[in-house]
Amino acid sequence: MPHHHHGHEHHHDVDNIKTAFFLNIGFTIVEIVGGIYVNSVAIISDAIHDLGDSLSLGVSWYFQKISHRGRTNTFSYGFRRFSVLSAIINSVVLLAGSVFILVETIPRLLHPEQPNAQGMIILSVLGVIVNGAAVLKTRKGKTVNEKVVSLHLLEDVLGWVAVLIGSIVMSLTDFPILDPILSLLIAGYILFNVFRNLKTSLKIILQSIPPEIDTIELEKQLKKIQNINQVHDMHTWTMDGNYHVMTLHLVLAKGVDLVAGAEIKAQARAILKAGDIDHVTIELESPEEHCDLEDC
Ligand SMILES: [Zn+2]
Numbered sequence: 437m438p439h440h441h442h443g444h445e446h447h448h449d450v451d452n453i454k455t456a457f458f459l460n461i462g463f464t465i466v467e468i469v470g471g472i473y474v475n476s477v478a479i480i481s482d483a484i485h486d487l488g489d490s491l492s493l494g495v496s497w498y499f500q501k502i503s504h505r506g507r508t509n510t511f512s513y514g515f516r517r518f519s520v521l522s523a524i525i526n527s528v529v530l531l532a533g534s535v536f537i538l539v540e541t542i543p544r545l546l547h548p549e550q551p552n553a554q555g556m557i558i559l560s561v562l563g564v565i566v567n568g569a570a571v572l573k574t575r576k577g578k579t580v581n582e583k584v585v586s587l588h589l590l591e592d593v594l595g596w597v598a599v600l601i602g603s604i605v606m607s608l609t610d611f612p613i614l615d616p617i618l619s620l621l622i623a624g625y626i627l628f629n630v631f632r633n634l635k636t637s638l639k640i641i642l643q644s645i646p647p648e649i650d651t652i653e654l655e656k657q658l659k660k661i662q663n664i665n666q667v668h669d670m671h672t673w674t675m676d677g678n679y680h681v682m683t684l685h686l687v688l689a690k691g692v693d694l695v696a697g698a699e700i701k702a703q704a705r706a707i708l709k710a711g712d713i714d715h716v717t718i719e720l721e722s723p724e725e726h727c728d729l730e731d732c
């Protein structure tokens with residue numbers, strides 16, 4: 437998941453992610469081994485889900501470590517876009533994981549096998565505790581990203597609660613088909629998230645305008661600046677979902693010199709900064725000037 441960072445928060449956040457990563461990957465291994473041992477496809481499905489969470493945590497940890505490197509001769513924007521590539525790889529891993537779950541689960545719908553329900557109860561209580569602790573730790577976050585992460589973790593807790601209830605029922609009654617049913621529900625949840633994340637990542641790669649940027653409103657505000665005649669060739673995209681870039685041409689009124697132009701440019705930058713654009717490139721034009729991109 438991409439994160440946005442400023443100065444002193446940096447090390448603290450990296451440490452939080454590092455801790456979360458090791459907790460998650462450790463717990464994932466316990467779940468996979470435990471799931472095979474208690475013969476439960478529901479536990480294995482939840483383990484695959486947590487493997488995906490661990491991967492994205494590991495990736496954000498790595499990218500926060502290298503993000504300070506900034507631009508290089510090969511990558512003039514630095515390494516921000518790399519996090520989108522990792523998100524796509526992560527989605528592909530989860531897609532393969534879901535296919536694996538379905539291959540394991542569907543035969544069990546036809547011929548249910550009794551899992552070790554007591555063992556499932558222990559593993560799902562552990563799941564509720566580990567994910568619940570993570571919710572409590574992230575609940576106070578203020579940024580949109582922190583809220584999304586916290587909500588996701590809360591959904592994970594609910595998933596484990598469902599497995600816990602299912603295993604209690606299976607320990608009391610002879611109803612082994614509940615295990616593959618829970619597994620299918622979890623696979624559905626994984627696939628829903630995969631397609632949502634893939635859509636977001638692909639829109640970033642395809643240079644779409646970030647949904648939170650209102651370019652029509654920004655253009656309206658820019659046109660209100662005194663001595664701006666026209667705004668054209670406005671392009672907006674995002675590097676990673678957090679860091680937004682814009683290029684545009686501003687046509688000045690007749691007779692406005694470069695000194696006055698610099699003041700107008702500063703006003704335009706202030707408007708765009710308030711509109712959540714992090715990186716602005718402005719081309720100033722005089723009204724007499726011919727521009728090939730005028731109609732863009
Ligand atoms: Zn999760």
Ligand SMILES: [Zn+2]
Pocket residue numbers: 668669685721727728729730
């Ligand atoms: Zn132009």
